[in-house]
Amino acid sequence: MKHLVPLLLALCAVPALAQRTPLVTPAEKAASAVIVPDVLRAHVRFLAHDLLEGRGPGTRGDALAQAYIAAQFEALGLKPAGTDGSYFQQFDLVGITSHPKGLTFRAPQGTVELKFHEDFIAVSGVQAPEAKLEDSELVFVGYGIQAPEYEWDDFKGMDLRGKTLLILNNDPEDDPKLFAGRTRLWYGRWDYKYEQAAKVGAAGAIIIHTTPSAGYPWQVVQTSWTGEQFELPATEGPRTQVKAWTTEAATRRVLELAGRDLDALRAAAQQRDFQPVPLGVKVSARFTSEVRRRPTANVLAMLPGSDPKLSQQVVLYSAHHDHLGMKQGGKPGEDTIYNGALDNAAGVAAMLSVAKAFRELPQPPRRTILFAAVAAEEQGLLGSQYLAEHPPVPAGRVAANINIDGANIHGRTKDLTVIGLGKSSLDATITGLAKTQGRVVKADQLSDRGFFYRSDQFNFAKQGIPAAYFGSGMDFVGRPEGWGKQQREAWEAKHYHQPSDELRPEWDLTGAVEDVRLFFLLGANVARAPEMPRWNKGDEFEAARLESLEALKGGASK
Template sequence: MAKYIQHLLLAGTALIVISCNQPKAIDEQDGLATFNKDSLVKHIVTLSSNEYQGRRPFTAGEVKTIAYLQKTYKSLGLEPGNGDSYLQEVPMVEISPKSVSPLKVQSTKGSFELKNMDDFVMWTERTDTVQTLNNDDVVFAGFGVVAPEYNWNDYAGLDVKGKVVMVMVNDPGFETGDTTMFKGKTMTYYGRWTYKFEEAARQGAKACIIVHNTAAASYPFHVVQNSNGGVKLHLDKRANHAYQLAMQGWVTHQSAVKLLQAAGKDTSVLHTANKHGFKGFDMGIKLSATVKTKVVFNKSHNVIAKITGTKRPDEYIVFSAHWDHLGVGKPDAKGDSIYNGALDNASGTAAILEIARAFKSLKTPPERTIVFLSVTAEEQGLLGSEYYGENPVYPANKTVANINIDVINPFGKTKDVSISGNGQSELEDYLVAELKKSNRYLASEAHPEAGSYFRSDHFSFAKVGVPSITVDAGIDVVGKGKEYGKKLQEDYTANRYHQPADQYDATWSFDGGMEDIEMIFRIGKRLAFESSFPQWKAGSEFKKLRK
């Protein structure tokens, strides 16, 4: 009898333990009634008004924007997210090209020059006002990739210290489409141009030039010219003394052919670089160039607010959106020079304000801390989120997930949504589960070869190991279909994206956007009451960072 009672007690204890480990039932409707389209639109209209001058960092537009965000977070009853402040200073440097000389090429076959902006685009992140190449040796290093998990090292056996490295864009799987080589057509971070410069610097190169290829880069050379030929903002890294390249840039495919010919090679090396066992080589040519710049140091700001968790306050779920846009620039055909950025990204900024209001309204407050991060300088290269990733207010290993919003759907409801980087993390599974509840679906990524996963602020969290996701609008419009939705998307890209025409439009219904925002809120709410952490999936290049 005593043994029987002991077994009952043990069984009862086990049941108690099991029940304690089960996720508690969440009231699915709690918080949803708070969402309000009028409130969302009011934020968008304000932030994208001419008064805010396009919200460029270092301008009066920034001052107004961060003041508005602080005031709104405070009015919602959210706590300051950085100690007793809602702000995180982001030290940056504005580097303006004063002059870039022709690129002089010297070889045993003779010499020639390449013209800046036509044949190449070159810039520097160093803050000295003059950078030079002076008959520096050039090494061709394939894709410039060091990826142990793929058994790939383009720098093996090469000495590139103090030299110029020429590499190709994308990664070895792109041309062949062979899924056993990296991820086939799907770009990994090793294929992204930012990685090329980072790896060249780690190898001690003096400069790095990327061979442009429209298909492999997923954009034509004029995008490179427009993005990198003028004034650029960078993080001010004087304090960490990290090695930086003296120069970095791109050359056109035609210019790369000339460089290879000067080295006694042809374009066949660009194809053989896709194969295992390819060895880079010293090209036997020398480059000379001078870049002169004007340098201005300044500080921009991330805005951070939080709701402290009731049971696990030291575990964090971060919602993010970038508040900045392009400011005042080249006038359009109508003479409008203010790049208002209504959808990009006043809409995403407004969305996380609405999500913050919903979390604050919960009858059962979140068990984990919910952080709302409005970041600066996304349009300048994800700088605000990169700074946060390198200088986190909340530890990366205690950050459960990052959910980022960059442009919401201003039109009607859709059956689908999309993300970049399908198969990266378990956050995708959370998304699919929420979509199923509404008989919706996750569409396949339209252009995985474009590397879109590395182009939005969630990527700055991925780089430090935090599972992260940006949920994008779908195109399968209810009652009208995919072709209709695709035309809406193409019209925005052609006529509004990064143009003064990205202004608030009173005909926007935001029915689809509201549905998507509520779904994103539900994902965050589920995470807020769980005790487990979502993980990276097998095959993700970021899985090792979480460990």
């Protein structure tokens, strides 16, 4: 009996603990009611209006979007959290407009000339008026991955300095024990591949596009990688001269010149013992570029926490305010404005609605809430990168990031997609909140797309901050099985990164409201919980979190 007493006391304590830390408080539930379709729609209507000309970074439309968001924060009584007592965290972007003169492949057997836009898309890899490849040796390097934890190295120590690398998109997926099978990891992302090419000293890097491996059609590469491209100002470190994409058909023509078969090379690249393949082909290209600096800003606002100690910690909401600007060289009468209604005026509208809900609470939550409308996401997550590198508080004090990119525009769902389910302790809270809405949580239903590494939460996760990121559910109320997936695929094919991403009368935001209320309740729960969320043991970002927490201890001891 004496052994049962501690157990009985522990069991009795569980309900008491749950009572002290409820999933949702009555005040939070009441506050969530201010999140309604009409308010979401109104914010989207302004931010996606033609007058903002697509919110391209560094443009008048970009500045108008920032001013609108700052005005909304001010109207809600949120405190400025930018520089010099303002709502704006200003920084410069380097805009590079590249003019490729062609991409030429030569071998003893002949020459292949690829056509810009039709066969290849390329941008300068350097912030300079000229970039070039001069008879650079072409080497096929499989997926271009170095992953010690998987005992994987596609470079095998080969000297690749000055060479041009031909790289498969995505990561190997034949073996479920390697690279999470069909779930795309950071290793499968184009930005990782370009970074690796630079690290090994390559002069150029060419990624082979296929719709299955990229998760989007060639037209997305055409729209996203043409016109002015933006970067943060260059720092010390290696850079390639040229970053390019080629279509599968164009790549096959180049490989035929080398006497090689793409399918055979792709099959060889699935194995650990793959060796880089010099192709006996020389690559030449010459770019001229206009290079200029353009100002932009993240828009930051803060609701200070009410707890004397926990208010030093922060729950960070983020949503990017930029889009692609205006299409160059449009035909008369053609729609040339990339309005970005769903991507991501809708996400900013959601974040503003969450901020309004927090202001409805009778008193602020224990932890501080930071709202960040970040810039230049479409250009490579640049605004969130700048914020992560120049945070208002140390990363170890940021309890969690809740990132909002897009919205459900098709109605209510029975499910909720959590991108990165299984990575952190946030899962349990999200699952419980979804249950209160009569919904179930599902893992990323398009895990081969690598969505966790394609939006702003990735930059915060790299700093060790536990992050929550969501996709729309797929099981729609009153719709047949498979309808949600059909809508998703149709939207991606017709509207993703196209001028047709506009606010439409048929948008049904009832499902978006449920999602956004959950985002608010999740942040409110994290803001009052006794402990901060954590990455699950062994997660790829756990080490960064432990390091950021240790840095706080070091700072306290000084």
